[in-house]
Amino acid sequence: MKGISKILLVSASGLLAAACGTTMTERAATGGLAGAAIGAAVDSSVTGALVGGAAGAAIGAATTPRYDSVNRRQYYDERARRYYFYDPSNRRYYWEDGSPR
Known part of the structure; x- marks a missing residue:
C-alpha cells in the first residue's frame, strides 16, 4: 500500500507541473522534469525519477493549454x-x- 501512495503522489504532482507551458512540447518537458524531481525525492532512487519523469511527460503532453x-x-x-x-x-x-x- 505504501508504494501505491507514492505513485499517486508522483502522478498528482506531475499533473500539476504539466500545466506549465503553452505548447505540447513545453508541457511535456516541464511535466517530465518536475515528475522526475518529485519521483526522485519521494522514492530516492533512479527508478522513482524515471517513473515520475515518464508520468509527468505523458500527462503534460496530454493536457491542453488554458x-x-x-x-x-x-x-x-x-x-x-x-x-x-x-x-x-x-x-x-x-x-x-x-x-x-
Whole structure:
C-alpha cells in the first residue's frame, strides 16, 4: 500500500507541473522534469525519477493549454514592451507566454 501512495503522489504532482507551458512540447518537458524531481525525492532512487519523469511527460503532453493559442488577437504594451491577449472564456488578460498580466 505504501508504494501505491507514492505513485499517486508522483502522478498528482506531475499533473500539476504539466500545466506549465503553452505548447505540447513545453508541457511535456516541464511535466517530465518536475515528475522526475518529485519521483526522485519521494522514492530516492533512479527508478522513482524515471517513473515520475515518464508520468509527468505523458500527462503534460496530454493536457491542453488554458487558451486558444492559434486564433487570438495580440496587443502590444509599449511600457512593458511585451505582447498580451484577452481570454474571453475567463475574462482575463495574459502575456504572450501565458502568464497572467
